[in-house]
Amino acid sequence: MTEAGPNNLSTPAQFVPQNVVEEKFASVGKPMYLSLVKLIDDDGREITTPDTPGELLWSGPQLFSGYWENPQETAATLVDGWVHTGDMATVDKDGFYYIVGRKKNMFISGGENVFPPEIESALYDIEAVRECCVFGVPDEKWGEVGKAVVSLKPGMILTRGEILSALDGKLARYKIPKYITFVDDVPKNNVGKIVVKQVTDLYGKAED
Incomplete structure (x- = not known):
């Protein structure tokens, strides 16, 4: 830097x-x-x-x-x-x-620090996932929980249940996203980098 x-x-x-x-x-x-x-x-x-x-x-x-x-x-x-x-x-x-x-992208779920890159790395291990972005959203019980915004590779199909099954055992349970939203494209800037603020502005609600 x-x-x-x-x-x-x-x-x-x-x-x-x-x-x-x-x-x-x-x-x-x-x-x-x-x-x-x-x-x-x-x-x-x-x-x-x-x-x-x-x-x-x-x-x-x-x-x-x-x-x-x-x-x-x-x-x-x-x-x-x-x-x-x-x-x-x-x-x-x-x-x-x-x-x-990044410190500003970290969220706390049930008192545990959660770092989105770890979850995103696990998501990218799923063959059908093309792009993803993970962030925290409010939750009454845990304070915050994870939400994943996911786009798939052309012609591939993937369900929420299949993602959760793939992450089970690879991540601690509090790190597994509670919400998963499928999109055609994850918002990026003009050099192709995913912009977390744009993603949260569009998909930041605690819902699938």
């Missing part, structure tokens, strides 16, 4: 054995030289337990000095010498980092 230099994490193949590259294929790597990193919880406490999600923070000599003529945004992003990225990540016992989602 530009606020913390162009590169902060890497797994340089010339310095990492092939078996480690394969084992850590989903990782974004380890901190590069001079890049300081930590994960914090919602209360700002540093997370030291492996595989526990937290917000990714950067520090070091590569940090920006602030946003041009925007002291409020600078104060919100650069706190005590640490850039708050808004990315949620985990780090494993070997020091490799994994991005699990």
Whole structure:
């Protein structure tokens, strides 16, 4: 990110054995030289337990000095010498980092943090799914529950029940979407990236 230099994490193949590259294929790597990193919880406490999600923070000599003529945004992003990225990540016992989602897209169901990319990844494992977007919607019992907006590959058919069956056993039950809406196309921007805000504006009700 530009606020913390162009590169902060890497797994340089010339310095990492092939078996480690394969084992850590989903990782974004380890901190590069001079890049300081930590994960914090919602209360700002540093997370030291492996595989526990937290917000990714950067520090070091590569940090920006602030946003041009925007002291409020600078104060919100650069706190005590640490850039708050808004990315949620985990780090494993070997020091490799994994991005699990954006903090603003995370939702809480029954007191558990839920990260849409994990659910979307499981949905993409279903052959008929072409595109999907998962987000949280209000629920009286659980606070929030997941909703999936799904488009299918041409000529393929998939039911709500088949999706739930495919996700059962792959995801914890609180992560399985309660609502599933089928659409022809999931809203995207002009470069083909799914825009979560547009999806929620159109399909953000707690219904199929």
